[in-house]
Amino acid sequence: MLITWRAVALTALGVVAVVLVPAGLTVVLWLALVVLLCVVDTLLAASPRAVELSRRVPMSVRLTEHVTSSLAMTNLGRRTLRGTLRDAWQPSAGAVSNRHELEVRAGDGQRVRTVLTPSRRGDRQADLVTIRTRGPMGLAGRQASLAVPGRLRVLPEFASRRHLPSRLARLRELDGRAAVQVRGAGTEFDSLREYVVGDDVRSIDWRATARRSEVVVRTWRPERDRRVFMVLDTSRTSAARVGDAPRLDASIEAALLLAALASHAGDRVELIAFDRRLRARVAGATGPRLMPAMADALAPLEPALIEADWPGIVGAIRERTSQRALVVLLSALEPAAVESGLLPVVAQLTAVHQVVLASVADPELAELRSGRASSADIYDAAAAQRADLEREAIAVRLRQRGVDVVEALPEDLAPRLADAYLALKAAGRL
Amino acid sequence: MTATATTEYRPPATTAVRDRTTASGRAKARWARIRLPLVVVALIALTVLFAAFAKPRTSGIALAPDNPAPSGARATAEILKRQGVEITYVRTMREALRADAPGNTLLVTSTNDLTDEQVARLAASKSDLVLLGPSFWALEVLAPGLGTDFADGTEVRTAECDDPDASAARTITVSGPEYRTTSPDITLCFPGGSEGTGAYAVIPGARRTVAFADPSLLTNRHLAQEGNAALALRALGHHPHLTWYVPSLADTSTDAGQGLQPGADALPSWLGLVLAQLAVLVVVIAWWRGRRLGRLVTEPLPVTVPASEATRGRGRLYRRARSRGHAAAALRAGAASRMAVRLGLPRSAGATDVIDGVARATQHTTAEVAALVYGPPPSDDASLLRLAGQLDKLESEVRRS
Numbered sequence: 118m119l120i121t122w123r124a125v126a127l128t129a130l131g132v133v134a135v136v137l138v139p140a141g142l143t144v145v146l147w148l149a150l151v152v153l154l155c156v157v158d159t160l161l162a163a164s165p166r167a168v169e170l171s172r173r174v175p176m177s178v179r180l181t182e183h184v185t186s187s188l189a190m191t192n193l194g195r196r197t198l199r200g201t202l203r204d205a206w207q208p209s210a211g212a213v214s215n216r217h218e219l220e221v222r223a224g225d226g227q228r229v230r231t232v233l234t235p236s237r238r239g240d241r242q243a244d245l246v247t248i249r250t251r252g253p254m255g256l257a258g259r260q261a262s263l264a265v266p267g268r269l270r271v272l273p274e275f276a277s278r279r280h281l282p283s284r285l286a287r288l289r290e291l292d293g294r295a296a297v298q299v300r301g302a303g304t305e306f307d308s309l310r311e312y313v314v315g316d317d318v319r320s321i322d323w324r325a326t327a328r329r330s331e332v333v334v335r336t337w338r339p340e341r342d343r344r345v346f347m348v349l350d351t352s353r354t355s356a357a358r359v360g361d362a363p364r365l366d367a368s369i370e371a372a373l374l375l376a377a378l379a380s381h382a383g384d385r386v387e388l389i390a391f392d393r394r395l396r397a398r399v400a401g402a403t404g405p406r407l408m409p410a411m412a413d414a415l416a417p418l419e420p421a422l423i424e425a426d427w428p429g430i431v432g433a434i435r436e437r438t439s440q441r442a443l444v445v446l447l448s449a450l451e452p453a454a455v456e457s458g459l460l461p462v463v464a465q466l467t468a469v470h471q472v473v474l475a476s477v478a479d480p481e482l483a484e485l486r487s488g489r490a491s492s493a494d495i496y497d498a499a500a501a502q503r504a505d506l507e508r509e510a511i512a513v514r515l516r517q518r519g520v521d522v523v524e525a526l527p528e529d530l531a532p533r534l535a536d537a538y539l540a541l542k543a544a545g546r547l
Numbered sequence: 548m549t550a551t552a553t554t555e556y557r558p559p560a561t562t563a564v565r566d567r568t569t570a571s572g573r574a575k576a577r578w579a580r581i582r583l584p585l586v587v588v589a590l591i592a593l594t595v596l597f598a599a600f601a602k603p604r605t606s607g608i609a610l611a612p613d614n615p616a617p618s619g620a621r622a623t624a625e626i627l628k629r630q631g632v633e634i635t636y637v638r639t640m641r642e643a644l645r646a647d648a649p650g651n652t653l654l655v656t657s658t659n660d661l662t663d664e665q666v667a668r669l670a671a672s673k674s675d676l677v678l679l680g681p682s683f684w685a686l687e688v689l690a691p692g693l694g695t696d697f698a699d700g701t702e703v704r705t706a707e708c709d710d711p712d713a714s715a716a717r718t719i720t721v722s723g724p725e726y727r728t729t730s731p732d733i734t735l736c737f738p739g740g741s742e743g744t745g746a747y748a749v750i751p752g753a754r755r756t757v758a759f760a761d762p763s764l765l766t767n768r769h770l771a772q773e774g775n776a777a778l779a780l781r782a783l784g785h786h787p788h789l790t791w792y793v794p795s796l797a798d799t800s801t802d803a804g805q806g807l808q809p810g811a812d813a814l815p816s817w818l819g820l821v822l823a824q825l826a827v828l829v830v831v832i833a834w835w836r837g838r839r840l841g842r843l844v845t846e847p848l849p850v851t852v853p854a855s856e857a858t859r860g861r862g863r864l865y866r867r868a869r870s871r872g873h874a875a876a877a878l879r880a881g882a883a884s885r886m887a888v889r890l891g892l893p894r895s896a897g898a899t900d901v902i903d904g905v906a907r908a909t910q911h912t913t914a915e916v917a918a919l920v921y922g923p924p925p926s927d928d929a930s931l932l933r934l935a936g937q938l939d940k941l942e943s944e945v946r947r948s
Contacts, residue, residue: 201840244842262841357856358853481855
C-alpha cells in the first residue's frame with residue numbers, strides 16, 4: 118500500500134478541522150477517516166501484478182545514437198488499471214524519460230516507449246519494471262516490480278570511420294585501377310594490356326609482345342590476401358584515462374578503422390583481446406560480416422587491472438597464425454611495462470611477422486612539459502620531459518628489434534595507424 | 548557496411564506474464580527479509596529498557612535523594628527509607644503541596660530558587676518544615692526573628708541546648724553561615740564563638756520548623772562525620788511521610804491546582820491539537836515520500852586512472868627532494884635531443900657535435916651553448932626557472948634558423 122499527495126493534502130485539511138473543532142477526538146477521527154479512505158482506495162485499485170509485459174529492444178546501438186525500447190503491457194485483471202510505469206535501466210543506458218502514465222481497461226493493452234541514449238560502450242541491462250496503480254479516488258494504491266529482462270549492446274562509436282574514404286582513395290592509388298602504375302616489391306602481376314603512350318617502357322612484356330601484333334605491358338597490383346592480426350591489450354595500461362576516455366577506447370577506434378581498411382584491401386583480418394587470458398576474438402569473418410563481428414566483440418570489453426602476459430600473447434599469436442602476418446599490437450608505450458613485458462619476447466614475433474606497436478599518447482604530458490609558470494610547474498615539466506625521453510628510448514629499442522612504433526594522440530591514432538598500414542602495403546612489407 | 552547494421556535485426560521480445568507470486572508467498576518473503584532486522588532492533592530495545600530499569604536512576608542535582616555524588620544526599624534518603632520513612636521526591640511546588648497535611652515532613656533543600664509567592668505559600672503550609680540554609684528573605688517569612696550571620700572555617704560544635712534531636716547528635720560539623728536570634732521562642736543549638744548564635748534552629752509553633760544553617764550536613768560527603776547523621780535522620784524522620792522538595796528555577800507554581808505555565812496565556816488553547824495534527828501530517832508525508840517507484844539501479848563503472856598520474860607523482864618527488872639536478876638534466880636532455888633532430892644530426896651525435904651545430908645555427912658562442920645545455924646543475928628554484936626559459940629561447944632560435 119502506498120499513498121499519493123492527495124492523501125497528504127487530505128491530512129493537511131485536518132488542521133483546519135482541528136482549528137474549527139478543537140478537541141483531541143478531531144485529530145483521531147480525521148486520521149481514522151484518512152486511513153479508511155486510503156484502505157478503501159487501495160482495495161479498489163487494480164492489481165499491478167495481473168499484467169503481461171513484453172519487451173522489445175534492439176540488439177545493439179552505436180554509441181551516441183539512440184534506440185527505443187518498447188514495453189507492451191496487457192491488463193489481465195478485472196479492473197481498469199490507472200497508474201505509473203517505470204522502465205528502469207542502468208544509469209549509463211541513458212533512459213531519461215522512463216516514467217509513463219498508464220490507463221488500461223481490463224483486457225486491454227498499452228505500449229510505452231523509452232528512448233535510450235547510452236553514454237558508455239558495453240552491455241546495458243534493463244532492471245525491474247515497476248508498476249504503481251492508483252485507486253479511483255487517487256488517494257492510495259499498490260505497487261509491484263516485475264522482472265522483464267532486456268539487454269542493449271552499446272557498440273563502439275567508430276568515429277574514426279570519417280577517415281575511411283580518404284584512406285580508401287589512397288588504397289586505390291596503390292591498385293592497378295589507377296592511371297599511375299606502381300611497380301616494385303610488394304606488388305604482384307595483375308594482367309597484360311595494350312601499351313599506351315606514357316606507360317613506363319620498362320614494363321613492356323617482350324615475350325607477350327612477340328606473340329601478338331601490338332606492344333603489351335604488364336600491370337601490377339598490390340598484394341592481396343595478406344593477414345592482418347590485431348592484438349588488443351586490455352591490461353592495466355589500457356585502463357589509464359587519456360582525455361575523457363580510457364586508452365582502450367582509442368585503441369578500439371584504431372582497430373575498427375584498420376579492420377575496415379584492410380578488409381577493403383582484400384586482406385584477412387583477425388583480432389584478439391588479451392591481458393592474462395583471451396577476452397575476445399574475431400576470426401574468419403570476411404566481407405560485410407567483418408565489421409559487425411568486430412563491433413560486437415569489442416563492445417563489452419573492459420580494461421582489467423592486471424599486468425599483461427606478453428609470453429601468453431605471443432603464444433596466442435603463434436597458435437593462430439603460422440604464416441607471415443602484419444601483427445598490430447594495440448598497447449601502450451609505457452617504458453616499465455614494455456621493458457619487462459614486451460621487449461624480451463618481441464624478437465619471437467619479429468622473426469616471423471611484421472610488427473607494429475600502436476600506442477595512445479597523452480596530450481596532458483605535452484601540456485605539463487611546456488609548463489613554465491612556477492617552480493612547481495618546472496618540476497612537473499622536468500618529470501614530463503624525463504618520461505618523454507624514456508618513451509623515446511624504449512621506442513628506439515623496439516625499432517632496433519624491427520617493430521614499427523606508431524604513437525599518436527587519441528583522435529589521431531586511428532588515421533596514423535591506417536597510414537602506417539598503407540605505407541607497409543605500398544612498400545610490399547606485408 | 549557499418550557497425551550499426553545489427554540494429555536492423557529485431558530480436559524476439561522477452562515477456563513476463565502475470566507475476567506468479569501469491570499474496571501469502573510475498574508476505575512470507577517479506578517476513579523472511581524483515582525478520583533479522585526486527586530481531587536486532589528488538590534486542591537493542593530490550594537491552595536499552597533493561598539498562599534503564601535495572602539500575603536505579605541517579606541524578607547530579609545537589610542534595611537530591613537520587614544523587615550518589617559527594618554533593619548529593621542519597622545516603623540520607625536510603626537510610627530513611629530503610630527506617631520506614633516514605634520519601635516523595637518532587638521538583639515543583641505544586642507537587643510538594645499535594646501531600647501537605649499535619650503529620651508530614653516537608654524538606655526544602657534551598658530557598659534561593661523560590662518566588663515570593665511560593666515562599667508565602669510555603670509559610671501557609673501545614674507540614675512540618677525542614678529548611679536547609681534558607682536565605683534571609685525567606686527566613687523573614689518562614690521564621691521571623693531568625694537572622695543569618697557568617698562564621699568562617701569548618702569546626703566541630705557541640706549541641707549545648709535542650710532540643711532532643713540536637714542533644715542526641717551531640718556534635719556536628721559546621722561550615723559557612725550560622726543563625727543569630729534575639730527571640731526567646733527560638734531554640735538555637737550548636738552555638739558558635741559569640742553569644743546568641745547557632746547552626747541549628749528549632750522554631751516551635753502550630754507546626755515545627757527546623758532550619759539547618761549548613762546544608763552540607765546532609766550530603767553524602769559529610770553525613771558520616773561526627774553526629775551529622777543522627778541530627779539529619781532525627782530531624783527528617785519525625786513522621787512516616789517525607790516530601791523531599793528540591794526547588795528549581797523553571798517552576799513557578801504555587802498551589803496544588805493548575806500551575807502557572809510560562810506564556811500559556813498568550814497561546815490559543817487549540818495549539819497543542821494543531822501540533823498533534825501536524826505531527827500526523829509529518830508521518831503521512833514521510834510515508835508518501837518514503838516509497839520509491841522501484842529500486843535504485845546499480846551499474847559497475849570502470850576505474851578512472853589519469854594516464855599522467857605517474858608523471859605528476861614524479862614531478863612531486865622532484866619537488867619534495869629539491870632535486871634540481873635531475874630536473875635540469877631532464878630539461879636539458881629534452882632540449883638537446885629536439886635541437887639535434889632539428890639540425891639533422893644523427894642520434895649517435897655526441898655533445899660536441901650538438902654544441903657546434905647549435906652554435907653555428909644561432910648567434911651564440913660554443914661556450915655559451917655548452918654552459919646552457921651541458922652546464923652545472925642550478926643552485927635554486929629561481930635559477931632552474933631561468934634555465935628553462937633560456938633553453939626554450941635557444942630552442943626557438945634553432946627552430947627559426
